[in-house]
Amino acid sequence: MSLNHIRPWRNIYRRKSRQIMVGNVPVGGDAPITVQTMTNTLTTDVAGTVAQVQAAAEAGADIVRVSVPDEASAKALKDIVRESPVPIVADIHFHYRRGIEAAEAGAACLRINPGNIGDEKRVREVIAAARDHGCSMRIGVNAGSLEKHLLDKYGEPCPDAMVESGLEHIRILQDNDFHEFKISVKASDVFMAAAAYQQLAEATDAPIHLGITEAGGLMSGTIKSAIGLGNLLWMGIGDTIRVSLSADPVEEVKVGYEILKSLGLRHRGVNIISCPSCARQGFDVIKTVEALEKRLEHIKTPMSLSIIGCVVNGPGEALMTDVGFTGGGAGNGMVYLAGKQSHRMDNAQMIDHIVEQVERRAAEIEAETAAQAAE
Ligand code: SF4
Numbered sequence: 001m002s003l004n005h006i007r008p009w010r011n012i013y014r015r016k017s018r019q020i021m022v023g024n025v026p027v028g029g030d031a032p033i034t035v036q037t038m039t040n041t042l043t044t045d046v047a048g049t050v051a052q053v054q055a056a057a058e059a060g061a062d063i064v065r066v067s068v069p070d071e072a073s074a075k076a077l078k079d080i081v082r083e084s085p086v087p088i089v090a091d092i093h094f095h096y097r098r099g100i101e102a103a104e105a106g107a108a109c110l111r112i113n114p115g116n117i118g119d120e121k122r123v124r125e126v127i128a129a130a131r132d133h134g135c136s137m138r139i140g141v142n143a144g145s146l147e148k149h150l151l152d153k154y155g156e157p158c159p160d161a162m163v164e165s166g167l168e169h170i171r172i173l174q175d176n177d178f179h180e181f182k183i184s185v186k187a188s189d190v191f192m193a194a195a196a197y198q199q200l201a202e203a204t205d206a207p208i209h210l211g212i213t214e215a216g217g218l219m220s221g222t223i224k225s226a227i228g229l230g231n232l233l234w235m236g237i238g239d240t241i242r243v244s245l246s247a248d249p250v251e252e253v254k255v256g257y258e259i260l261k262s263l264g265l266r267h268r269g270v271n272i273i274s275c276p277s278c279a280r281q282g283f284d285v286i287k288t289v290e291a292l293e294k295r296l297e298h299i300k301t302p303m304s305l306s307i308i309g310c311v312v313n314g315p316g317e318a319l320m321t322d323v324g325f326t327g328g329g330a331g332n333g334m335v336y337l338a339g340k341q342s343h344r345m346d347n348a349q350m351i352d353h354i355v356e357q358v359e360r361r362a363a364e365i366e367a368e369t370a371a372q373a374a375e
Helices: 046-058 072-083 096-104 119-134 148-154 159-173 191-205 218-234 249-262 285-295 314-318 345-375
Strands: 021-022 026-028 034-036 061-067 090-092 109-111 137-140 181-188 240-242 270-274 303-308 323-327 331-337 340-346
Touching: 021 137, 034 249, 046 061, 046 072, 061 072, 072 090, 072 096, 096 109, 096 119, 096 181, 109 249, 119 303, 119 340, 137 159, 148 159, 159 181, 159 191, 181 191, 191 218, 191 270, 270 285, 285 303, 285 345, 303 314, 303 345, 314 323, 314 331, 323 345, 331 345
Parallel strands: 034 061, 034 240, 061 090, 090 109, 109 137, 137 181, 270 303, 303 323
Antiparallel strands: 021 026, 323 331, 331 340
16 A cells, blocks of 8 residues: 555655557556566567567567567568567657558557658658558657757757757647647756656656666666666656666666666565665575575565664664564574564575565465455
């Protein structure tokens, strides 16, 4: 149960955006903030791409984007869409034909900039294909690929130029009476992206897709994304996010969820609260947490687990978690259930025991949620 009504310092007031649909997934409005990723296989490798989409979906991806650089990829997209458990966004650059083919292939959304696909006739054709196939669009402005006239006007990529580019693309869609779109203004520079997104949030009520582009490898990209996206989400900006990492898409999804979880914006799986450990620890905290993270990956129910090395912080943290373990005895520690001391457990059996306790609590939460839904 959320206690935010008595903890106002935890509230985030989300910007009001209008809602669109990406396939069967709502984006914007009061819909949960969705997590996206993108495949990095050859799209023509249908089996490989489907496997990656499925792994991402299993990790919690709500929407997955697939690049469509050529006609063969557009053909493959049809099979990928058929096998995918989540809506597929087709990533299109410049080629209006690919946009039409992707819409026909069943893409739920086209990532396409209408100002970059040629004359008005071509734009109208792509919009008509999207409309005919129930496909939404994402305008994806990127600081690295701004239009020449904006670079001439502003001298270099900057937030003003990015937002102006975004608004120009929006105008084209609106002039064609097409409103099922979301928009992003990505940059690899955290300051530029944050400033651009803030301006964009003022300038449109379209749902906003957040991303720090080309953020880097797993470690550095995670930190950069957490700072950039975290800052914007904290301000209430953002309806869907993609963390861009030079890493497995599954890692992008995990990082996306961790960012949302740490702001209380989305909950999925076990939120492990653990101490860094020190000489006081009653068991090996680091190894235990590593093992538990792996053993508990299958739990999707939102819940919390505290793993704390000693009684300095253990009992206090356990008060606020579903399941807790605090080291302290000679070779054993205290298990807490629903914030209360429950029983002692040997360190040697503790990992198996905690996995059991978490699974049991997850099943209880699922049953409670189902009963509430049935009322
Ligand atoms: S909770 Fe105890 S073991 Fe963990 S870091 Fe703090 S003092 Fe050290």
